[in-house]
Amino acid sequence: MSAPFTLRKIGVPPNSANLTEARRRVFDFFRAACRSLPTVMDIYNLQDVVAPSQLRFAISAQIRNNAHITDPKVIDLLLFKGMEELTDIVDHAKQRHHIIGQYVVGEGLVQNTGSKDQGKSDFLKNFYTSNYF
Amino acid sequence: MGLGSLVSRAIRPASRLLRPHNTTFLLRTIVSKPELQSPEAAAVSQPQPQPNLPPRTPVGGARVHFSNPDEAIEVFVDGFPVKIPKGFTVLQACEVAGVDIPRFCYHSRLSIAGNCRMCLVEVEKSPKPVASCAMPALPGMKIKTDTPIAKKAREGVMEFLLMNHPLDCPICDQGGECDLQDQSMAFGSDRGRFTDMKRSVVDKNLGPLVKIVMTRCIQCTRCVRFASEVAGVQDLGMLGRGSGEEIGTYVEKLMTSELSGNVIDICPVGALTSKPFAFKARNWELKGTETIDVTDAVGSNIRVDSRGPEVMRIIPRLNEDINEEWISDKTRFSYDGLKRQRLSDPMIRDADGRFKAVSWRDALAVVGDIVHQVKPEEIVGIAGQLSDAESMMVLKDFVNRMGSDNVWCEGTALGIDADLRYRYLMNTSIAGLENADLFLLIGTQPRVEAAMVNARIRKTVRASNAKVAYIGPPSDFNYDCKHLGTGPDTLKEIAQGSHPFCSALKNAKNPAIIVGAGLFDRTDKDAILSAVESIAQANNVIRPDWNGLNFLLLYAAQAASLDLGLIQRSPKALESAKFVYLMGSDDVDVDKIPKDAFVVYQGHHGDKAVYRANLILPATAFTEKEGTYENTEGLTQQTVPAVPTVGDARDDWKIVRALSEVSGVKLPYNSIEGVRSRIKTVAPNLVHTDEREPVAFGPSLKPESKETIETTPFKPVVENFYMTNSITRASKIMAQCSAVLLKK
Numbered sequence: 001m002s003a004p005f006t007l008r009k010i011g012v013p014p015n016s017a018n019l020t021e022a023r024r025r026v027f028d029f030f031r032a033a034c035r036s037l038p039t040v041m042d043i044y045n046l047q048d049v050v051a052p053s054q055l056r057f058a059i060s061a062q063i064r065n066n067a068h069i070t071d072p073k074v075i076d077l078l079l080f081k082g083m084e085e086l087t088d089i090v091d092h093a094k095q096r097h098h099i100i101g102q103y104v105v106g107e108g109l110v111q112n113t114g115s116k117d118q119g120k121s122d123f124l125k126n127f128y129t130s131n132y133f
Numbered sequence: 134m135g136l137g138s139l140v141s142r143a144i145r146p147a148s149r150l151l152r153p154h155n156t157t158f159l160l161r162t163i164v165s166k167p168e169l170q171s172p173e174a175a176a177v178s179q180p181q182p183q184p185n186l187p188p189r190t191p192v193g194g195a196r197v198h199f200s201n202p203d204e205a206i207e208v209f210v211d212g213f214p215v216k217i218p219k220g221f222t223v224l225q226a227c228e229v230a231g232v233d234i235p236r237f238c239y240h241s242r243l244s245i246a247g248n249c250r251m252c253l254v255e256v257e258k259s260p261k262p263v264a265s266c267a268m269p270a271l272p273g274m275k276i277k278t279d280t281p282i283a284k285k286a287r288e289g290v291m292e293f294l295l296m297n298h299p300l301d302c303p304i305c306d307q308g309g310e311c312d313l314q315d316q317s318m319a320f321g322s323d324r325g326r327f328t329d330m331k332r333s334v335v336d337k338n339l340g341p342l343v344k345i346v347m348t349r350c351i352q353c354t355r356c357v358r359f360a361s362e363v364a365g366v367q368d369l370g371m372l373g374r375g376s377g378e379e380i381g382t383y384v385e386k387l388m389t390s391e392l393s394g395n396v397i398d399i400c401p402v403g404a405l406t407s408k409p410f411a412f413k414a415r416n417w418e419l420k421g422t423e424t425i426d427v428t429d430a431v432g433s434n435i436r437v438d439s440r441g442p443e444v445m446r447i448i449p450r451l452n453e454d455i456n457e458e459w460i461s462d463k464t465r466f467s468y469d470g471l472k473r474q475r476l477s478d479p480m481i482r483d484a485d486g487r488f489k490a491v492s493w494r495d496a497l498a499v500v501g502d503i504v505h506q507v508k509p510e511e512i513v514g515i516a517g518q519l520s521d522a523e524s525m526m527v528l529k530d531f532v533n534r535m536g537s538d539n540v541w542c543e544g545t546a547l548g549i550d551a552d553l554r555y556r557y558l559m560n561t562s563i564a565g566l567e568n569a570d571l572f573l574l575i576g577t578q579p580r581v582e583a584a585m586v587n588a589r590i591r592k593t594v595r596a597s598n599a600k601v602a603y604i605g606p607p608s609d610f611n612y613d614c615k616h617l618g619t620g621p622d623t624l625k626e627i628a629q630g631s632h633p634f635c636s637a638l639k640n641a642k643n644p645a646i647i648v649g650a651g652l653f654d655r656t657d658k659d660a661i662l663s664a665v666e667s668i669a670q671a672n673n674v675i676r677p678d679w680n681g682l683n684f685l686l687l688y689a690a691q692a693a694s695l696d697l698g699l700i701q702r703s704p705k706a707l708e709s710a711k712f713v714y715l716m717g718s719d720d721v722d723v724d725k726i727p728k729d730a731f732v733v734y735q736g737h738h739g740d741k742a743v744y745r746a747n748l749i750l751p752a753t754a755f756t757e758k759e760g761t762y763e764n765t766e767g768l769t770q771q772t773v774p775a776v777p778t779v780g781d782a783r784d785d786w787k788i789v790r791a792l793s794e795v796s797g798v799k800l801p802y803n804s805i806e807g808v809r810s811r812i813k814t815v816a817p818n819l820v821h822t823d824e825r826e827p828v829a830f831g832p833s834l835k836p837e838s839k840e841t842i843e844t845t846p847f848k849p850v851v852e853n854f855y856m857t858n859s860i861t862r863a864s865k866i867m868a869q870c871s872a873v874l875l876k877k
Contacts, residue, residue: 120794123803127791128493131753131783 015076022075026063029079029086033059036090044096050104058103189213189231197229206272211279223265223276224252232278235287235316237294237401238353239266242458243362246354249294251316253286254278262286284320291321297332297376298402299348306344307403309416313351334379340387341869342394342466344411350404352378356396363459364392365591365611380404389874390611391584391854394465398449398458409466409866410446414438419445422775425762426464427519427689427755428858430650431563431585432764433460437468437756437775444468444756444776454564454825455764461584462870463855468756470864474739476751477780488749493781493791496748501795503731504712509536513710516542516699517717517736518688518858521760521772522819523808524785525694527800528716530811531789534798539710541701542694543718544687546654551695555828556662558692559586559766560680561645562825567593569681571641572601573634575624575665576847577649577685578608581854583765586647586685587611600641602634605649605847609876620846621661628664630671638672645681646674650691651850659838666832675831682832685765687850688858692763696816715742716785717752719859735788737779738859751782754860758784759805761812761819768825769818 016022037052046055066078088094126133191197197217199205204219210230217226222245227234237249245267253262257275262282270276277283295317302308334347352371357380360369368388372379382388388396396405419438426433426447433456436448447468449460479496480488504512514532516525525542532540550556561569566589579587587610593599594612601614604623617623617634626632638644648665652658666682668674674681686692694700707713707725715721717736723745726732734746737754756775763769783791786808793800802808812819818826855871856862 121799121803124791124794127783127787131778131787 016072019072022072025079029082033086040089043092044099055103192228192231192233208270208274210276221270223268223270226270234265235320240355243358249353251290255280255282287320288322291317292325294351295325296327301349305403306406306411312401332376337381340874342408344406344408346404349402350380351402355399359396359399364390366390391461392459394462395459414440414445422773423450424773425770427762428463429583430686430689430765431583432762432770433464433585439776442776444471456585466866467861467864469866470860471754474863475779476737476739476749480749482747497792497795500733500792504796507711511711512537513706514540514714515718515721516694518543518690520690520717521762522693525697525699526812527786527789529699530800531793538702539706540699542690542699543720544691545700547701547704549653549700551698551700553830557684557695559683560828561683562766563589569643569645570599571644573646574603575648576605576652577647581851582687583685606849621842624664625842628667643679644674647683647685650686657840657843660840660842663838689762692765738863740859750788752785753778753782769822771822
């Protein structure tokens with residue numbers, strides 16, 4: 001195993017002057033998150049459930065969701081919340097089911113790739129999920 | 134001093150010593166006006182303005198029925214003129230005027246007792262306040278309900294009632310919905326003056342349903358009057374006099390009447406409460422859902438009180454046409470069966486015969502495979518007694534799409550003709566039974582089959598002295614009833630006109646014939662039904678203004694199933710079936726199903742049929758789903774979900790719709806509105822909720838029957854009143870009742 005990566009706590013919420021600086025901070029955040037992934041897998045015993053590449057994909061998907069934002073202050077706030085989430089996860093303040101539910105992609109991922117689901121109607125998909133639809 | 138006509142004088146405090154320290158000194162001028170000097174001047178100065186009284190609506194939005202509009206009288210309630218029918222009491226007049234007078238012993242459906250004295254109001258020109266519940270309203274009476282005399286009377290009565298009442302509020306189940314609490318807060322005084330010892334009374338035992346704490350009783354005698362008038366059992370009575378009065382049964386007797394639970398609602402204090410509900414919940418933490426009862430075919434309106442996912446109790450709702458304010462014990466107390474023996478996951482029977490829980494995908498995939506491996510005529514679908522109209526419609530559509538015609542509902546025997554609705558409904562509606570003056574009950578015991586219909590018959594017998602005649606096995610009735618015979622022989626005699634009862638039938642103005650649905654199971658039912666119809670035609674029972682031919686159905690799902698066309702056509706359908714789909718049907722004779730047939734059971738309780746099933750699909754019970762039910766008189770009603778579904782269960786119709794998709798015959802609707810629009814094409818009366826569709830055709834279209842009537846006497850249909858469907862069989866309270874309360 002590589003040497004564990006310690007998450008440096010960024011105390012003061014950063015104030016990016018312009019978009020470039022915000023962008024730089026985004027990438028720094030992504031790098032910090034990816035570097036803490038082995039610790040996360042170890043803490044929550046996710047070795048058999050998911051591969052680190054999938055978790056990286058999940059994190060980058062969430063960052064890409066907000067790719068359209070141009071206001072540096074908004075980006076700072078989103079980064080702050082992301083950092084908060086990452087700190088919680090690394091501190092073992094969350095639990096396994098949280099990680100699996102939120103970051104192991106989607107509820108139906110494991111079955112979504114199955115071929116039999118293509119032909120099903122929405123009714124049937126909802127029926128298998130729950131009674132209330 | 135003396136400044137013009139107006140004399141004004143300033144008042145100063147008499148002495149400085151009497152003046153309190155920190156009040157500011159107020160000057161008050163006395164001004165006199167000409168009107169105040171003499172009455173003539175007052176009358177001249179201005180006319181009295183008419184009090185601008187806002188229009189008053191009757192209490193509770195009630196409507197006043199004038200049976201004879203010419204004889205309406207006018208009384209004044211708190212200065213407000215109000216028109217009332219002639220026989221009204223002062224209390225009813227005040228109700229019409231929108232004034233709700235407090236009362237304990239008066240109940241609108243029971244006789245007047247007048248012993249609580251809480252309804253005292255002041256009437257002009259009367260030396261004492263009058264008991265408004267007993268005093269008839271005379272024309273021109275001026276009734277005052279908020280004068281100091283009336284208020285003092287109420288405070289005094291309240292004080293007396295509370296004198297001997299124990300301080301049980303923290304442990305009393307009625308707390309929060311107690312008349313005594315509410316009325317003492319609204320009308321009582323703030324303190325009592327009683328310092329002696331309170332009296333206490335020993336508790337009585339009335340059975341596993343009604344809990345008595347006799348000390349709390351205020352001797353209003355509502356329970357006594359209910360038991361003797363509405364329920365017809367003279368069990369309860371008042372013993373002793375004065376402060377030693379007790380309500381009791383005098384002998385150690387349990388209340389075995391099927392309406393005994395209604396005394397719980399009637400009792401204004403916590404003396405009679407529900408034993409299964411004792412100490413379980415307070416009424417403010419319960420969420421009430423207004424829904425319909427499905428334990429019998431009456432469709433009584435109920436309110437399901439639930440706390441979270443659990444049904445805590447069931448309370449009746451007012452519906453003048455069906456159940457008034459009462460519900461039977463089975464309806465009221467079978468809710469704890471909803472918690473036991475529930476099916477919550479799909480299960481498949483293993484090779485070693487044990488059930489194994491599987492996912493919905495696998496279960497439906499298995500059924501979808503098997504249903505294609507059998508021939509169409511070997512597929513059979515049977516709907517249960519608690520199925521709603523939507524699920525029966527979807528089941529019929531699915532089975533028909535698979536190529537089979539064998540789908541029917543429990544209780545629908547072979548050869549039932551569902552073309553003419555008058556042949557299976559209660560054509561005089563339940564409320565219309567009140568106008569009948571002669572009842573002929575054929576093969577039915579309404580007391581155990583439909584307790585609310587029985588209550589209505591008893592009400593008619595009491596009110597208008599109607600006569601009741603009965604053909605069937607000996608059973609007890611809570612009204613005077615002539616037992617004509619036990620079997621179809623008596624029926625044949627009446628049809629031929631040779632029985633002495635025929636004269637009474639001819640002379641009756643509004644005869645009502647009630648035939649039990651248990652007769653549908655007989656092999657000679659066509660002959661019996663044609664005999665009944667010939668009796669009806671001979672005695673002018675069916676007229677344009679009065680249709681007295683009634684069929685009392687047994688199950689909540691029967692009327693809707695017959696309207697939708699779920700009837701059994703081929704005689705050996707079940708014996709030659711290879712795929713049987715039981716949708717909640719537990720009364721099916723499981724031995725008739727061949728050993729190699731694949732049985733799917735879809736239901737909410739693991740009852741009898743589950744033991745034969747190969748695959749189980751969990752469904753929702755009536756408290757968890759929104760379903761349409763038609764009662765025995767043809768009134769369509771809807772249940773409302775009160776609690777969430779148990780485990781992984783789904784609604785009945787959704788399961789069959791999903792199954793149809795998995796089997797490749799996808800049905801064209803996928804929402805409940807779609808199912809309802811499909812029902813609309815088949816039986817549009819099932820879509821119009823709370824409306825009763827009267828029958829269209831009469832016996833002129835009746836087909837002739839050639840069978841002969843057998844001589845086997847009529848059998849009782851309901852052996853055990855307390856255990857008739859899967860919910861009641863799973864209920865512990867019902868088990869206690871059937872062990873203790875059934876008359877052996």
